[in-house]
Amino acid sequence: MYKVAEKYIKRALLISKNIGHNLNEFRCLCQLTLLKLSQFNLKEAISYLFQCIGKFDTLRGFLKDNDHFKTSLLEEHGNFPYKLLSKLLSSSGKPKDALYVEELRRARGLTDFMAAKYSVAELISGNPQSWHGIHNIITKETDCTCLYISVEKEHARYWILEASGAVHFSRKNVSLKKHVVKKLVPDLDEFFTESFRSLGILPQQNCEDRSLDDTESMPPHYDNRGLMRDYDPKDFKMNLQSCYEIIIAPMANLLKEPEIIIVPESCMYQVPFAAISDEGGHYLADTFRIRVVPSLTTLKLIQDSSPDYHS
Numbered sequence: 143m144y145k146v147a148e149k150y151i152k153r154a155l156l157i158s159k160n161i162g163h164n165l166n167e168f169r170c171l172c173q174l175t176l177l178k179l180s181q182f183n184l185k186e187a188i189s190y191l192f193q194c195i196g197k198f199d200t201l202r203g204f205l206k207d208n209d210h211f212k213t214s215l216l217e218e219h220g221n222f223p224y225k226l227l228s229k230l231l232s233s234s235g236k237p238k239d240a241l242y243v244e245e246l247r248r249a250r251g252l253t254d255f256m257a258a259k260y261s262v263a264e265l266i267s268g269n270p271q272s273w274h275g276i277h278n279i280i281t282k283e284t285d286c287t288c289l290y291i292s293v294e295k296e297h298a299r300y301w302i303l304e305a306s307g308a309v310h311f312s313r314k315n316v317s318l319k320k321h322v323v324k325k326l327v328p329d330l331d332e333f334f335t336e337s338f339r340s341l342g343i344l345p346q347q348n349c350e351d352r353s354l355d356d357t358e359s360m361p362p363h364y365d366n367r368g369l370m371r372d373y374d375p376k377d378f379k380m381n382l383q384s385c386y387e388i389i390i391a392p393m394a395n396l397l398k399e400p401e402i403i404i405v406p407e408s409c410m411y412q413v414p415f416a417a418i419s420d421e422g423g424h425y426l427a428d429t430f431r432i433r434v435v436p437s438l439t440t441l442k443l444i445q446d447s448s449p450d451y452h453s
Contacts, residue, residue: 144181151177168197172222188230194223195246221247228292232299237311241301242276244292248408249439277303279438282445286401286431289393290438293407295329298388302396314392318384330388331409337381338412385418390426401431405438
């Protein structure tokens, strides 16, 4: 069965190449990835994922400087290969490479924007030969630790980046049964997306994983008063404590510096990190200074810019 499936997918891949249908070619490569994973052939699955990302870059190139379409393309098709490749690399003992793939997914839009608007050299590349030094961005900071988080449906991955250059990685399965009041237990990413919707921090549309030029994402008619009517203080307090247990507690023993730089998954953009609290009611902001950035690439741009721009 697997051989027959592989035969027809490869035939479709060849036809797509011959007629220049890049999107179908990308889809065929994704299907071959899943086929190899179902056969527990990790090496070939990763090889096809790299080809997926290469083909995705080709598709992005056709869109030139259209940032909106590039973001839509990433949300519709691009997240799958990046997230899966990062997951496979981390599970195969390559957490630094996995971190780079995560950063590539989150910061590619920013890189394209800076290149188009300000002729800034490419900050991050899909070429694995350039995958080095991303964690060294934190070495330019003082008295801080970086907590980099990736969230999926039932588990979270954590990278702790120290100013010394050390990198610590951990993966945790997360059960939300004790964290929710309602009988219906949401997926982990859905929990973060919905838990603080009542604050009206972002509109109800999905948050785009972008770092700059996001002024058009909130429509002018947006009104959060309806959301505030759904606000429940008890649920809100429990959600804050749950966030502490899920986000901070698993790596708390490594957060030794007075400042934390948090790089969250996009589903966590509405989390009020300063207000999350432990069981004793102590807020995170009582213990640490907190900075939140959408990507390490964003932090690097801040570091490289004039102090007048971020003083």
